[in-house]
Amino acid sequence: EPEVTQTPSHQVTQMGxxxxxxxxxxxxxxxxxxxxxxxxxxxxxxxxxxxxxxxEKSEIFDDQFSVERPDxxxxxxxxxxxxxEDSAMYFCASSALxxxxxxxxFGPGTRLTVL
Amino acid sequence: DAKTTQxxxxxxxxxxxxxxxxxxxxxxxxxxxxxxxxxxxxxxxxxxxxxxxNETNExxxxxxxxxxxSSTLILPxxxxxxxxxxxxxxxYNKLIFGAGTRLAVHP
Numbered sequence: 001e002p003e004v005t006q007t008p009s010h011q012v013t014q015m016g017x018x019x020x021x022x023x024x025x026x027x028x029x030x031x032x033x034x035x036x037x038x039x040x041x042x043x044x045x046x047x048x049x050x051x052x053x054x055x056e057k058s059e060i061f062d063d064q065f066s067v068e069r070p071d072x073x074x075x076x077x078x079x080x081x082x083x084x085e086d087s088a089m090y091f092c093a094s095s096a097l098x099x100x101x102x103x104x105x106f107g108p109g110t111r112l113t114v115l
Numbered sequence: 116d117a118k119t120t121q122x123x124x125x126x127x128x129x130x131x132x133x134x135x136x137x138x139x140x141x142x143x144x145x146x147x148x149x150x151x152x153x154x155x156x157x158x159x160x161x162x163x164x165x166x167x168x169n170e171t172n173e174x175x176x177x178x179x180x181x182x183x184x185s186s187t188l189i190l191p192x193x194x195x196x197x198x199x200x201x202x203x204x205x206x207y208n209k210l211i212f213g214a215g216t217r218l219a220v221h222p
Contacts, residue, residue, distance in 0.1 A: 004158075033209070043202075043212040046136060056209060065210035091158050093210075103149070104210060 004107035023092030133190040137203030
């Protein structure tokens with residue numbers, strides 16, 4: 001069964017450093033998403049991406065964040081200058097279609113720890 | 116904010132049916148109801164979704180009221196591995212997660 005994969009599973013970084021979290025969505029999917037979950041809190045939407053453009057982003061997704069689909073398979077989330085409060089689980093998701101008709105499938109997550 | 120409300124926690128005995136309620140009284144006509152679950156800090160796992168009709172798959176059944184203001188997720192024979200946080204979500208594009216229902220299945 002196809003699945004979303006994410007690397008690394010755990011990333012430790014120093015405050016102020018740049019990090020890139022990687023995701024390989026399900027191969028025939030066209031819509032890609034990033035969510036995050038701070039320890040003990042809700043899963044929060046960050047951004048959705050389609051056709052090489054951001055289609056929607058939340059207030060959390062400020063100028064420190066960027067997304068990219070550098071090739072036909074990877075989808076990345078970059079945090080330019082990490083802060084302590086960026087420590088969280090980051091989940092990538094993908095879907096074949098946009099909107100209510102389709103299902104988003106999530107990856108296992110990357111645990112980001114900012115020291 | 117999430118547009119659904121769920122009880123914060125529920126218990127269920129192993130082997131019995133777990134019935135998890137969800138209120139989505141402000142749902143609009145083209146919004147589906149999705150159910151996901153999350154075990155520990157793993158990625159949310161899709162369970163089932165529906166629009167108007169009741170749905171069943173290998174994991175669960177979804178019963179949606181005729182007015183679409185509420186629904187119930189049914190796990191017919193709960194096992195210990197079904198212990199998780201269950202999220203009921205209504206939406207169009209992005210998924211807005213609430214706090215969910217923490218289901219504890221006990222022997």
